[in-house]
Amino acid sequence: MKIYWIDLFCGAGGTSTGIHFSKTNSTVLACVNHDVNAIASHELNHPKTIHFTEDIRDFRVVEKLKVIVDEVRKNEPNAIINLWASLECTNFSKAKGGQSRDADSRTLAEHMFMYLKAISPDYFYVENVREFMAWGSLDANGKPISKDKGKDYEKWVKRVISYQYNYDYRLFNAADFGAYQSRERLFIQFAKNDLPISWPQQTHVKENKLKKTTGLKKWKAVKEVLQLDNEGESIFNRKKNLSENTLKRIYAGLIKFVANGENSFTKRYNGGKVNPEQKVNSLNKPMGTILTKCTHAIVKSVFIKKYFSGRPMGKVISINEPAGTITTVGGQALVSASHLSTYYNNFGLHSIENPSPTITTKDRVTKIDVNFLDEQYGKGSARSIDLPAGTITTVPKFNLVKLKTTNYILNPSWGGNNSSVEKPCCTIVARQDKAPLYLVKINEEPCFLMEIENFFTTHDYIFLEDLENNTFGPHLEKSIRIKIVEFMFLYGISDIKMRMLNIEELKQIQGFPIDYKLIGTKTQQKKYIGNAVEVGQATVIVESNYNALLSKISA
Template sequence: MAAASAVLSPLGAATAALGIWVDGFAGGGGASTGIAAAIGRDVDIAINHDPRAIAIHRANHATTEHHCQDIKITWPLAATRFRPVWGAWFSPDCKEHSKAKGGPVKNRNIRQLPDEILPWLRDTRPKMCFVENVEEMQQWGPLDEGGRIIPELKGKEFQRWIRAIRVLGYRVQWRELRACDYGTPTSRKRLYIVMRSDGKPIVWPKPTHAPANDNRVIKSKLLPYRTAAECIDWSIPCPSIFDRDRGLAENTNRRVAHGVMRHVVEAADPFIVPVTNSKWNPSRTWTTREPLRTITTAKGGEYALVDAAAISLEKFAENSRGKSVAEPLDAVMAGAPRHAQVAAFLTHFRGSNRTASGGDIRMPAKTVTSGGQHQAIVCAHIEQANGGPRNVNSTGRSAARPLSTITTRGTQQRVVETTLIEEGDLPPAMMERAVKVAAFLVKYYGSATSQSVEKPFDTITTLPRYAVVTVTIDAVTYVIVDIGLRMLTPRELARAQGFPDSYVLDPIVRQFIRGKWIEQRLSKAAQIRMIGNSVCPPVAEALIRANMASDLAQYPGVLAA
C-alpha cells in the first residue's frame, strides 16, 4: 500500500534525504514512535504478520507503507524497492528467550527469528541498525531434545549470530538499558544491539533520569524517575475486595495484606492521591503531611468522594520486597501481567460526623460544623501478581516508583486502594467494614510473620467492643475501612510504556473469521498484548538521536531546531 503524503519539517526533510527507515517487527509501533520522534517523520516501511498489529500501527503512522506478512517471506530488496536504507529496527519475538516464560522452548522457529535480520543487513545495507530483545538472548544456545539450553553451549548461538553480522562488514555493540533511565515510567530492562556499516562510531545515549535520592538528581544534573502514579487514572473506581462475587486467591490476599501494611500502616509517608474536579491531578502529588486545601463550591467541590483505600505497588517476583511509588515500575513484559497499583487521597465527607448519611458528591460541600470535617484519606500502591505461589511476602511497589515490566496479559499489575477515615468521625455503619479489614490483615499478614495471630498488631487498637486497624498521619488517627483492587487499563499501561495519550489503542480491525470478513474494535486483551510486546518509545528515540547526530552534521541547525 502506498504511503500517504505528508508535509515534512526541516528535520524530516533532512532525514528523508539520507534514506528510508524500516521497522521489521512493527508490532504495536513502539519503536516506530520513538524513531519518528527522533527523525521528524514516520518510518517508511513497517512489517508484521498480525493484522491487529498492522491495524494499530496504521492508525498511528498513517504515512508508513505497511506490509502485513511474515518477514520470512518478505524479500528485502522488493520491500525497499532498491532505495537506500539509512536505518532499520528489528525487535523479533522474545518469548522463547525470556526467562519470564519458564519451562522448555516450545517453538524453535520463534527462537531463531534473529536470523531473519541477516538478509536485510546483507541486501539493503542500512547505515545503522538496532535490535531489541530480552537480555536472555545473550544466552541463546543449542537445545537438547527436551527444549532446554545445553549448559556448556549457553551463548554459542548468540556468538555465532554476532560473528555473522561482523562478517557482513558491520561494527556491532550491545548493552542492557533500563527504560526508566531515559524518561519512561517503567523499569523495563532490555538488551539493545547497535550496528553500523558506514564506519562511524556507535554512540550510546547518556541517561537523563535517576532515582530522586541520586546525587546527580539532587544537583539538578539529571531528572528524577517518572513514576507509576502519573500513569494512573485515579478517577476510575477501585472495587472493594470484600464485595467480590468470587473471593481472591489466597496468595493474592496475602500480597495485598503485606502491601497495605508496608505502604500504609507502617509507611512513614503513605502515598496520597489528590483529586481536582473529580480527576487526579498528575502534576502534583500530595503527601499526608500537607493540609487539605480550602474546599470550595466551584464545580461541585474540588474533592471527590472515593473509596478510601491504600494502594501499594506489589511486585510478585521471587524475593522481591516491593518498591516505593516514587520509583519507576519494573519492566513491562509480554506475558502474564505483574503489577498492581495502590494510591491514597484526601476526601471531604458530607453529612454528620456521626452518621453515614454522606451527601451527593456532585453538590457543593456543606457548611463545616463544629463537629468536624469528616476527612478521609485514600492511600495507593501497586500490587504485582507474579513470582509464583512461594512469593507470599511480596509487598508490591509504591506508586512513587516506575512501573515494573508490562506483560502481554496485563494481569500482573493492579491498583490497590486503602480507605481511611478519621477515628473520631467513623460512621457507625462503617464499623463492620473496619472490623472486617482488621480481620483480613490479621489473617493474611499476621500468619505470615513471627507474630502470633492471637495477639493484635501494635498498630491495631481496641475501641469499645471492636478491634480495628488505625494509622496515625500528621498527628491524626485514621481507621482503615476498606481495601480496593483493580486491573490497570490499556491506556494506563501504554503511559507506563512511554506512549503518548494521543496514541490510538483501539483501531478498527478487519479480519476473516469463520468464513466471513468482520470489522471490530481491537479488544482490550489484544491492546494489552501489543503494549506488552512493544518497545519503549523514549528508549528508541534516545538511541536514534545519539547515533544520527554525525549523519546530520551536513544540515547545520536541523538537530537544534
C-alpha cells in the same frame, strides 16, 4: 540528511512512534508484522508508512522491501537506510522461568541475514531482553544447556559483523531516560564500517543515587499518569473472591506501606509505642503523597501489587518510583491506600513518585486505595507536604493528625516486585489478561463498611468461634483473610478497593500518547502495549544516531 527506517516486528508501533517523536529528519518507510490488528493499529497512527501483514521469515517480504529501498537510493543517493528489529523475546526472557523454550522462536535472529544481504542497511538495530546475549543450545526437553550459554549469540554477532559492520550494545533502563516505567532492555547497534555508533546519555536517576550524580533529574513518578480518582471495587464484596496469593500481596503491601514495615507493625500489633518522629513519612522516601480534601485530612498512597511468584513483601512497589516492566501478561495492580501519615517512613517498595515497573503484555498492575483514621490523639501540628498534586494539611478535628494516601503498584508478573506510585512503573508485558494490574483504595471512615460474610471461609468462622470460646487449638491457623481484617481494625481502615490499570494508563506508562489508537479487544490492546518498545527509549536512541551522523558530515 534524510534517514529512512524499516521497522521489523513493529507491533502496534512503539519504535515507529519513538522515531516519529524524534527531532530528526526521519521517516518510517515500511514495517512488518504478522498480527492483523497490530498492523491495523500501526496504520491508524502511521498512515504514510508502507505496511506488510506478513511473517518476517517469508522471503517475499524481503524482495518487496528491496524494491522499495532500491528506489529510495536511486532517488536519494545520500539517504541513510536503517533496519530495526525488535526480535521476539519470550523464549529468551527470564520471565519464561523453568518452562521449555520454543527453538524456532529463538532462531528468528537467523532470518535477519537475508535482510542484511538484500537491503544492506547502513545501520542494523536490535532490541531484546538481556537474556538474548545468553542465547545457546537447548536440550531434548527444550531447556537451555548451561555450558553453551551465549555461544549462539556470539556466533550470530560475528556473522553480522562479517557483512562489514561494527558492533556495540547497551543495556538501558527506560526510567533513566524519563520513562514512567522501569524497563530494562538490550539495544544492539551494527553500523557500516565508516559510520559512527552513538548512544544517548542518561537524563534521570533513582532517588537514592541523586546526590551522587550531577545534572540528572529524579526518576519520574508513575502516579503522574494514573487516574487516582477511579477507586475500583471493594475486595470484600466480589462475585468471585480474590485468590490467596493476591490477598497475601495486599497484606504485604499494608504492612510495608501502611505499617511502615514488619518491625513497626509488630510493635503496634503487640501494643508497643512508636516514636512519633518515626511515624512521619519523609518526602525523600520512595512513597510520596498527593492532595486529598476531607474532614479527616486523608492522604493517599498507591502501590502496585504483583501477582508473580516469590515472597509477597518483595512484590510491593511505590508509585513514586518507575513501574516495573509492562509484560504481555496482566500482572500489576495499582493499590491506593489512604492512611495516616504518622505510620509511614523508610519504604523499601516501589512508589508512584517513581517510574512504573516494566509493563508486561498481561494485566498485572492493580491500584489499591486505602483510607483510614489516625488512632492517636495529641497536640502536634500538621506538616505540609508539597507534591505535584498539591499540598496536604491536617484538620484539627478530634485532635486527629493528618492522614496520608499510600499509592503502590501490585505486579503479579514472574519475578516482579510491588512498587510505589512515587517511582517508575514496573515493566509492562503483553499478557495482561491473566494477572491484571490493580488499583486498591482504603476508605477513611472510622467504621467498617465492608461486607465480610462472604469474605470469610468456614475455616475462618471456626477459628474465630474457638478464639471467642477460648478453645483455640494448635490445629487451627489464622488465615490471610483474618489477618487483613485484623490489620484494618488495628489501623482504623474501613475498606480496601481495587481495580485493574486501564488502557489509557498503560499507554502512557509505555510512552504512547493518551490518544494513540489501538484496534482489537482490551486484552489484545494491552498485549500490544506490553509488546511495544518503550516510546521514549526509541526516541533518544534515534536522536543520538542522527546527531552523530550530523557531526560526522560537518567534520
